[in-house]
Amino acid sequence: MTTKPSFHLLPMPMHSVILFIAWLLLNNTVAPGHLVLGAFLAIAIPLLTSGMQDPQPGFRKPIATIRYVLMVIFDIIVANFEVAVLVIGPAKKLQPAFVAIPLDIEHELPITILASTVSLTPGTVSAEISEDKKWLYVHVLNLTNEEELIALIKHRYERPLKEIFKC
Amino acid sequence: MEFWIELVVSVFLVVGAVFVLIGSLGLAKLPDFYTRLHGPTKATTLGMGCLLAASVILVTYQQGYLSLHELLITLFLLITAPVTAHMLAKTAMHHNLEILDKTSNKALTKRARDRINP
Amino acid sequence: MLSTAIVIATTLVCIALILNLWRLFIGPGRPDRILALDTMYINSIALIILFGIYSGTTLYFEAALLIAMLGFVSTAAMCKYILRGDLIE
Incomplete structure (x- = not known):
């Protein structure tokens, strides 16, 4: 220090x-x-x-941050209904999977926020991150299309974070 | 008490309790540890959010001033739930817990366990 | 109507607690049991909040907050302990 x-x-x-x-x-x-x-x-x-404290990138854009928070809250509610339907339905129909998601963002704080968002929203739980912080391993409760899921996470959650933190 | 406040509070309470129950139901009935992890992290968090929102509305109405301190518990649970889930998943991988046979990309757990790239 | 809703909600949360207890007994691995305990403390917060609404006081808020904090810390500590023990072997 x-x-x-x-x-x-x-x-x-x-x-x-x-x-x-x-x-x-x-x-x-x-x-x-x-x-x-x-x-x-x-x-x-x-x-x-x-x-x-370790130096972390700051929140550059307050409006984008608020929009991101509201979007995540809305997505949490939607995802919860989806997960509730999956849990109540027959367990035989589930198709669980592990997926590795390539990360573009750097630094610990943005990756932590992305991992937390992924855990809370679209039927996924972040399980582990690779040593060089380039890959995020997630567990999916019901996988329909792997490319679609990766594209969703990258487009919907990672891009706004990249914009907010400028990294 | 006014009818519609009672109605809103009752709906929030019942919906919240149903979500809490669904989270625990997922914990009890799903087949392997990684799928079980999904119930408590998601459904229970939203259920608690609903219950605490009901409490905020009711206390604000009864006391006559804005009472937001239940929000603190909601925020705390919202922040800690993913952290708990992450640590439990990590623990499960290091313990080599058995994974459901139909899980796709099962080999990824070994890579994730050693934190190397896929 | 509100008292009926409180009774229904309390019943549902109690059923949830029993399901957690069942998982705590049968859970095949240690992580399963930690997960069951983790869910149990969240459900007991729900029960305390419902009791607070039922008795019409805000006295129980501090208890709920304390359980939330201690529960998270204890879950994290148990995970860390198991991970470390496994790593040292």
């Missing part, structure tokens, strides 16, 4: 905002005392912990 050349009051602004909101949600209030205490914690905790 290199020493910091200058002192920043907010070394991790995103984390500060999340901490502040989480504190207010935890206490379920917007009373002035909790606003002050939350602001203090939101400044103090990142100052204490910023030295432990």
